Amino acid sequence: MTRCFECTKNGDKHHIIHKEEGGLEYPLNTLYLCEEHHRGPTGPHKDPVKDRQYKKALYDALASLFTKEHYEIQDIRTMAKLSSSLARTLRKTLKRQKEGYRTMDILDFLMSGYQLQDEELDIPVFEED
Ligand SMILES: [Zn+2]
Ligand SMILES: [Zn+2]
Secondary structure, eight states, X not given: OOXXXXXXSBOEEEXXXXXXXXXXXXXXXXXXXXXXXXXXXXXXTTOHHHHHHXXXXXXXXXXXXXXXXXXOHHHHHHHTTOOHHHHHHHHXXXXXXXXXXXXXXXXXXXXXXXXXXXXXXXXXXXXXX
């Protein structure tokens, strides 16, 4: 049994980027929520503000994980705890630069293309080389 993220009750698995939004199956995209905090009026399926908070938190978690400009597939897989099939999909979907996969592409993939609003973003600034 996994406890609800918001209280002490038992929780069910919620996908932060919802399955219907193309949300992927990896640990950071999932959260355990009890019936009330999941499907109730203050839960992410009914309250768009709550939903965006979880999505922003996911983005922040990913952005603090991927701090370099490029990564290799094996690093991405380990860091985001991706299954081998999801890692394979990422490899097929993203274009690898000569330095590796670009972090902005990785985040976009892991967020399933979900766009945060501008004011929610801390866009990382990379030096041009
Ligand atoms: Zn709860
Ligand atoms: Zn859910």
